[in-house]
Amino acid sequence: MGSSRLALGLGSAAVHHGGESVYAYNAHEHPELRDGRSRLVSFDVNSLEPDDLYADASIYRPRFLRIEF
Incomplete structure (x- = not known):
């Protein structure tokens, strides 16, 4: 659950439409596409x-966001 919250926070920042009515939802991490220390998240x-x-x-x-840590 924690990774979904993180993805939504990052996803909201990645939405460049700026209006208050635009929102992100349904975040998923794709474990089959993990690459070392990075994760692919879709929303x-x-x-x-x-x-x-x-x-x-x-x-x-x-x-889609590639998150490296």
């Missing part, structure tokens, strides 16, 4: 305002 992004998605369809796409 989804959506908006509470449907018009945001019509104006910019790139909001509603999965995001």
